[in-house]
Amino acid sequence: MGLKLLTSNSKRQLSMSVSQPVSAVNLSAQSPNAAEGNIKADKKSGKETELPPVYSPNSTYVVGNMIIDKKTGRAIEAPPGYNPNSLVVGNVIINKETKEIIAPKPGPLDLQHDVSKIIPKGYTRATFNGLDVHVFVTNTKKHKVSVSLGNKEHVAEEFTSMVDSDTLVMINGSLFGGKPHEKYYSETYGPFAINGHIYEPPGDYKINYDYPVFAYKNDENNNEIAYVGFLDEYTFKNEIAPSAKFVIGGTHTLLVNGQKQVEGHDKAVNPKGVAPRTMLGIREDGSLILVVVDGKNLNGEVFITTEGNKVSGRSGISLYEGAEIMKNLGCIHAINLDGGGSSRMYYNGRVVSKPTDPGRPIGSTVIVKIKETEE
Structure with missing residues (x-):
């Protein structure tokens, strides 16, 4: 079954984008007098008092948690995954020739780099420009994913009240x-469907097809696939919704067929503005990626990340940065969901993100649960 992407430019040709190589760092250019990482020095004399076994002040120096030979610039002692053909960029180890990431250094993954080959299944707390990013990668054999409108019809609800006893992960949705006190209340603006059942807004509200969708289903070989794009009413109700596990509307597309494509309802959300974000994507192996990017408190206080970094002047990310994050996580399709004060992630019994408006009710959610029988 094909999908007609009704974008603002319906003739646009989609093509696979090529990842840009990561800039390499010349380790031999580091200061030979550096004393950091796991080296301790006497405050008065400046002499080292505790050194790694292979450290020698005449022939080596330290960068982070690596011991570097002064003459060759190669690491003598390094984290697993490092070898003479590797370089360190940020907090990851890079292959010199291919620029591919081999392994992370200790600490949160930096999503300004391609981490698609090292991001593990399950929950990971990462970072992007000093902001905390909460990532959950599903395992198609172990996890099942759906969407929900909560327990009450046409009412936005407190986020954690929408958690079921078997919910592993949950993020806010459309x-x-x-x-809430009005007679009619729309829990989602864009197209929304669960197992073929289409959500019809109450009263005067109508499904707004200006919002793009993320449609998740199985193909003829029972592989998990997704469509991201804009739909008209006929395509949604007759071609997509009937066979989809779920369809959920977002504000903008981020990636389509591996290509960065930020298009959507600009009047609802400014794609260049920065705010906390909630995003949903899929990789080629069928695994879904749920992402929440934290921001700054609404009262204007400086937001402090869980690493203790102070973030001032930024209250989140733009949608173009969101597309970069989802690309670096290995997604081929991705969509931006409701953000700002609505953005939040629940994982393993608690809200792990830091919502800027924690009391805000939520209209819909994306939920991950454990399959009863692992495939």
């Missing part, structure tokens, strides 16, 4: 509208 944009929603109205006020």
Whole structure:
């Protein structure tokens, strides 16, 4: 079954984008007098008091947790995965020739680099420009993913009240509208369906097809696939929703067929503005990636990440940075969901993100649960 992507430029040709190589760092250019990492020095004399076994002040120096030979610039002692053909960029180890990431150094993964080959299944707390990023990668054999409108019809609900006893991971979903005390309240603006059942907004609300969708289903070989793009009413109700596990609307597409493509409802969300973000993507192996990027408190206080970094002047990321993050996580399709004060992630019994508006009710969610029988 094909999908007609009704973008603002319906004739646009989609093509695979090529990842840009990561800039390499010349380790031999580091200061030979550096004393950092696991070296301790006497405050008065400046002499080292505790040194790694292979450290020698005449022939080596330290960069992070690596011991480097002064003459060759090669690491003598390094984290697993490092070899003479490797370089360190940020907090990852890079192959000199291919520029591929071999292994992470200790600490949060930096999502400004391609981490698609080292990001593990399950939950990972990463970082992007000093902001905490919460990532969950599903295992198609172990996890099942769906969407929910909560327990009450046409009412936004407190986020954790939407957690079931078997919920492993949950993020907020679509944009929603109205006020909880009004007679009619739309829990989602864009197209929304669960196992073929289409959500029809109440009262005067109508499904808004200006919002793109993320449609998740199995193909003829029972592989998990997704479509990301814009739909008209006929395509949504007759071609996509009937066979989909779920369809959820977002504000903008981020990646389509591996290509960065930020298109959507600019009046609802400014793609260049920065805010906390919630994003959903899929990789070629069928695994889904759920992402929440933290931001700054609404009252203007400086936000401090879990690593203790102070972030001032930034309250999150732009959608173009969101596309970069999802690309670096290995997604081929990705969409931006509701963000700002709505962005939050629940994992393993608690909210692990830091919502800027923790009391805000939520209209819909994306949920990950453990399959009863592992495939």
